[in-house]
Amino acid sequence: MAISDVSEFLASRKNIAGSACGLAGLALTFTGVAGPYWPVVVAGLYGAGALTAPPERPAPPGFPDPSARLGELRADFEQLRGYLREVDVPPVAAARIGEIDELLGALLDPGWAAELLAQDPEALHALGRAVRQDVPEAVDTYARTRWWTRITPGQEQPERHLDRQLALVQEELTSVAAALRETEARRQESHTRYLEERGR
Template identity: 60%
Template sequence: MATSKLLGYLESRKNLAGCGAGLLGLVLTFTGVAGAYWPLVVAGLYGAGALVAPPERVEVPGFGGEGAALDLLRADFARLRTYVTSVTPDLPPVPARRLTELTGLLDALLSHGGWERDPESLHILGRAVREDVPEAVDTYLGARWWTRLTPGGDPPEKHVVRQLSLILRDVRTLAAGVRDEKGLRQESLTRYLEDRG
């Protein structure tokens, strides 16, 4: 495990950019510019190169397709959950909480049966799992790095929180529908049992 992490870092963009900047430090040393402080110059340039390098991108998972079958959607959600778990540590606290709440609610809804009889709701779930959530997270991860290099404008955190809130609104509406349906069913059973007695 530690060996694979070390090898992963050696191949990372941050290490490669740091090594390139460190080589510039060695050139400055051999030309006499760095002087007696050459180790600090080389280390400082390596660190600066590693800091400005773009982060490694976690690829958005490929999904099974447009099929509306609940089993396909559940499999796609499993891939989405793996992706979300890998990128959540890179998110600020507020979007991370929104994303955790959203995936928890999607998990609960997809565990619920009967979506085959409601194609419109199944479409909303499929769109959230296959398009909306991965696009919002991936767009944020890309914009975050560029915002560091060119400050100004709206922070990407503001947009991703708003996007996740809008997706969460749609998913909460579906959850409220399930809750109401279950409540009506429970009331009907109570009335039936009372009338029977």
């Protein structure tokens, strides 16, 4: 048996409960109750204590804290900003990207909005999907499709798809912001009701 196994057993609930019962057996021995069979009494009480002790529970998995996930998302957002500064997009798409950037920046800015966001896994997931997948994929697909359109003219313009995709992302992010605002509004109304009821 390895030293780590021995130290785990010594710190286990079974050993602690068995030792407590074994000490009770020693107390019985010193008072003369156990008589000549004191080793059997002590061992029996130790075994009974070890058997009745609650089983060891494995530690729950250590998933990342929501605030840590928010920090990672902020770092990814900064990466996305750097990428978008280098990509050439039409003026209409650039304006929409600016609006999305402003919205994401406000939602991810450290403060009360970020605290509220950290408590809403669905909203956090929606923002992560927009930053890590939706926006970069829309822009990258546009850049690649535009190149093919130049050598095979007459196809549907990729700008239309880019603008529609960005509009859908912006719409989803606006919904997230509205839902967070609604959460705060409900909280405010709840506090008003509490104060009104307390004053009666």
